[in-house]
Amino acid sequence: MTEKRKAYFVYILECADSSLYTGITTNVERRFEEHRASRGGHYTSSRKVRKIVYTEKCLDRSSALKRELEIKGWRRERKLSLINSNSIPIDK
Numbered sequence: 001m002t003e004k005r006k007a008y009f010v011y012i013l014e015c016a017d018s019s020l021y022t023g024i025t026t027n028v029e030r031r032f033e034e035h036r037a038s039r040g041g042h043y044t045s046s047r048k049v050r051k052i053v054y055t056e057k058c059l060d061r062s063s064a065l066k067r068e069l070e071i072k073g074w075r076r077e078r079k080l081s082l083i084n085s086n087s088i089p090i091d092k
Helices: 028-036 042-047 061-072 076-084
Strands: 008-015 020-025 049-058
Touching: 008 028, 008 042, 008 061, 008 076, 020 028, 020 042, 020 049, 020 061, 020 076, 028 049, 049 061, 049 076
Parallel strands: none
Antiparallel strands: 008 020, 008 049
């Protein structure tokens, strides 16, 4: 029997101070609620998460971690361009 792989997602959240937070998870809604309840890490608990502004499905944890690192290295303008793009992200 083939084991079903969990899908991983890269997500970007907007905080109350308009900053952007990037992370990975297997369940975006659950992780969003953890961030809102101040159980998502120091950065988001001190800045109060507002909303999910971007999600991207990845093939596995490794590719999600690589994509997260890539996006975290970008300047804000490039992140906003990704968020505002009308293109559908391809699986990584």
